[in-house]
Amino acid sequence: MIRLENVTKRFPGGQEALKCLTLAVDRGEMVFVTGHSGAGKSTLLRLIALIDRPTDGQVIVDGQNTRRVSRRKIPAYRRQIGMVFQDHKLLYDRSVFDNVGLPLVIAGVGHRDAARKVRAALDQVGLLHKEKRNPETLSTGEQQRVGIARAIVSRPKLLIADEPTGNLDPDLSLEVMRIFRRFNEVGVTLLIASHDIALIDQLGCRRIPLENGSVAVHEEEDFVSEYAERLGVVAEPEQWR
Amino acid sequence: MALKKTSDAFVPARRAGPVRTWALQHIGTSAGALGRLARQPFASLMTVLVIAVTLALPAAMHLIIKNVQSISGSWENALDFSVYLKSGTSVEDAHRLADLIRQRADVRAVNLIPADQALEEFKSESGFGAALDHLSVNPLPHTLVVRPASGNTEQSMTLMHEELGNLPETDFVQADTEWVQRFHAILDILQRAIAIGAALLGAAIVVIIGNTIRLDIQNRREEIEVTKLIGASNGFVRRPFLWSGLWYGLGGGLLALALVGYGLVALREPAGRLAGLYNSPFRILSLDLNESLLIIGTGVSLGLAGSWLAAARHMRRIEPR
Numbered sequence: 001m002i003r004l005e006n007v008t009k010r011f012p013g014g015q016e017a018l019k020c021l022t023l024a025v026d027r028g029e030m031v032f033v034t035g036h037s038g039a040g041k042s043t044l045l046r047l048i049a050l051i052d053r054p055t056d057g058q059v060i061v062d063g064q065n066t067r068r069v070s071r072r073k074i075p076a077y078r079r080q081i082g083m084v085f086q087d088h089k090l091l092y093d094r095s096v097f098d099n100v101g102l103p104l105v106i107a108g109v110g111h112r113d114a115a116r117k118v119r120a121a122l123d124q125v126g127l128l129h130k131e132k133r134n135p136e137t138l139s140t141g142e143q144q145r146v147g148i149a150r151a152i153v154s155r156p157k158l159l160i161a162d163e164p165t166g167n168l169d170p171d172l173s174l175e176v177m178r179i180f181r182r183f184n185e186v187g188v189t190l191l192i193a194s195h196d197i198a199l200i201d202q203l204g205c206r207r208i209p210l211e212n213g214s215v216a217v218h219e220e221e222d223f224v225s226e227y228a229e230r231l232g233v234v235a236e237p238e239q240w241r
Numbered sequence: 242m243a244l245k246k247t248s249d250a251f252v253p254a255r256r257a258g259p260v261r262t263w264a265l266q267h268i269g270t271s272a273g274a275l276g277r278l279a280r281q282p283f284a285s286l287m288t289v290l291v292i293a294v295t296l297a298l299p300a301a302m303h304l305i306i307k308n309v310q311s312i313s314g315s316w317e318n319a320l321d322f323s324v325y326l327k328s329g330t331s332v333e334d335a336h337r338l339a340d341l342i343r344q345r346a347d348v349r350a351v352n353l354i355p356a357d358q359a360l361e362e363f364k365s366e367s368g369f370g371a372a373l374d375h376l377s378v379n380p381l382p383h384t385l386v387v388r389p390a391s392g393n394t395e396q397s398m399t400l401m402h403e404e405l406g407n408l409p410e411t412d413f414v415q416a417d418t419e420w421v422q423r424f425h426a427i428l429d430i431l432q433r434a435i436a437i438g439a440a441l442l443g444a445a446i447v448v449i450i451g452n453t454i455r456l457d458i459q460n461r462r463e464e465i466e467v468t469k470l471i472g473a474s475n476g477f478v479r480r481p482f483l484w485s486g487l488w489y490g491l492g493g494g495l496l497a498l499a500l501v502g503y504g505l506v507a508l509r510e511p512a513g514r515l516a517g518l519y520n521s522p523f524r525i526l527s528l529d530l531n532e533s534l535l536i537i538g539t540g541v542s543l544g545l546a547g548s549w550l551a552a553a554r555h556m557r558r559i560e561p562r
Contacts, residue, residue: 049470051470051560051561051562072474075469075472075473075474075475075477076472076474077472078470078471078472079471079472083470083471089467089470090467091464091467093464102468102471103471103472105266105269106468106471106472106473106474106477107472108259108262108263108266110262110265111265150471
C-alpha cells in the first residue's frame with residue numbers, strides 16, 4: 001500500500017528530516033511509526049499526504065508514484081486518503097455533522113447519501129448523538145473522534161494519523177486505538193505516527209522506529225524479537241477485540 | 242428500451258449527475274455565503290452601501306444629462322428661422338409673403354424686418370453709425386423671422402426649412418440652432434467625462450470588493466488550509482468567496498437603484514412645479530429597464546471580478562503546512 005524507496009527530505013535550511021529511507025506497508029496492515037520528536041515521523045506522513053514532496057527517492061501510495069501527481073491532481077489524490085491530526089483540525093464554525101460531512105461535500109456526494117454516510121461514520125466513533133453540537137463544546141477525546149469520523153467518512157483504503165493520541169489521557173488513547181483497530185479489521189490500512197510506545201506494545205502491531213530520519217535498525221530487531229516472544233507467551237488481550 | 246436497461250444497470254442509482262451535483266454545490270455555497278454576510282450585518286451593509294453609492298453616482302450623472310438632453314432636444318424644434326429675401330424684393334412683396342407663411346399650420350408667428358429698419362438697428366447697435374452713412378445703397382435684405390408652432394418634430398422642421406428655402410423670393414434660410422448644437426457638444430463632452438469617471442469608480446468597486454474578500458480570506462485561512470488538507474481543490478475553496486463578491490455586487494446594484502429612485506421621487510415634485518410655471522409638459526425621466534439592468538449587472542460583474550482577483554491572488558498561497 002505504501003512504499004518508500006531511498007527517500008530523502010532535505011529542508012531549505014539544509015537539515016535532513018529523512019535520510020535515504022526505505023520502508024513498505026502492506027495492504028491491510030496497521031503499522032506504527034515511532035521515534036522521538038524530530039525523528040522524521042511527521043515528515044514521513046507529510047510526504048504521503050503530499051503536503052511536502054521528497055527531495056530524492058520515490059513515494060508510492062496505492063500504486064501511484066507521488067512524483068507523478070501534479071499540483072492540480074493533489075486534491076483528488078488526498079481524497080483517497082483519510083487523515084487524522086493531533087490537533088484534530090476541526091472547523092469550529094459548524095456542527096459536528098457538517099465537519100464530518102465536509103469530505104463528502106468536497107467530493108460532491110448527494111445530500112441524502114452524504115447524510116447516511118456521516119451518520120454511519122459518527123456511529124462508528126460513538127458520537128451519533130452529538131451530531132448537532134459544535135465541536136468546541138466537546139471534550140478533546142470526543143473532538144479527536146470527530147476528526148477520525150471525518151477521516152473515514154468517505155471510506156478510504158488508507159488512513160494516516162499523526163500523533164492521534166498526543167493530547168489524550170491513557171484511557172482516551174486506548175479508546176481511539178480501539179477504534180483504529182476496528183477499521184483495520186475491515187481492511188483499512190493504517191499508518192500511525194506515535195511516540196506512545198507503551199500503548200503500541202499493548203496493541204501488538206508492527207512498529208517502524210525512526211531515528212534521525214532513518215529506520216533505527218537495532219531497535220527494530222529488538223522489537224521484533226520482543227514481539228515474537230510476546231506472541232508466544234501472551235495472547236492478545238481481550239479488550240482489543 | 243434494451244439500451245436503457247443496460248445503462249441503468251451500470252449507473253448506481255444513488256449517484257447524482259455531475260451537472261446536478263455542481264448545481265447543488267453552488268446553491269449550497271451561495272446560500273452559505275449569503276448567510277455568512279447576514280451574520281455580520283453591519284460590516285456587510287457598509288460594503289454594500291459603499292458599492293451602491295459608487296454605482297449611484299455615475300447613474301445619477303447620467304440621468305441628469307439624459308434629462309437635460311430631453312429638454313434641450315425640444316428646444317431645437319422650436320427655433321426661429323431667419324428667411325433672408327433676395328435683394329430687389331419689394332416691401333409689399335415681403336409683406337405678402339409674410340402673410341402667406343403666417344397661414345401655415347406649422348408656423349406660429351412671422352415677423353417682417355424690412356431692410357431699412359434693419360439698417361437703422363444695425364447703425365445704432367453696431368457702433369459703425371457714421372461709416373454706414375456713406376453707403377449709397379442699403380446692402381441688407383428684408384428678413385422674415387419665422388417662429389414655428391410648438392408641435393413640430395425634427396422631420397417637419399427640416400421640411401419647413403426646405404420649403405422656406407424653395408420660395409422664389411428667398412435668398413437664404415438660416416436656422417438659429419448653432420448655440421443649441423454647441424450646448425449639445427458640451428453635453429457630449431460631459432457625457433464622455435462621466436463615462437471616464439464611471440470607469441474609475443468601477444475600478445474602485447473592484448478594489449473595494451477585492452480588499453473585503455482578501456480580509457475574509459485571511460480570516461478564514463485556517464478553514465481554507467483544513468479543507469485543502471482533506472482534498473478540496475482551489476476551485477472548491479474559491480467558490481464561497483466568489484459568491485460573497487457576487488452578493489456584494491448584487492446588493493450594491495439594487496441599493497444603487499433604490500438611491501437613484503429615492504432621488505427621483507424627491508425631485509419629481511419641485512421639477513413638476515417648475516415645469517408648470519413654464520407651461521411645459523416636461524416630466525423627469527427615470528432609469529428605464531435596460532439601464533436598471535445595466536446597473537445591477539455592472540455591480541454583479543464588478544463584484545465577481547474583485548473577488549476573483551482577490552481569490553486568485555491569495556488562495557494559491559494558502560497551502561496546508
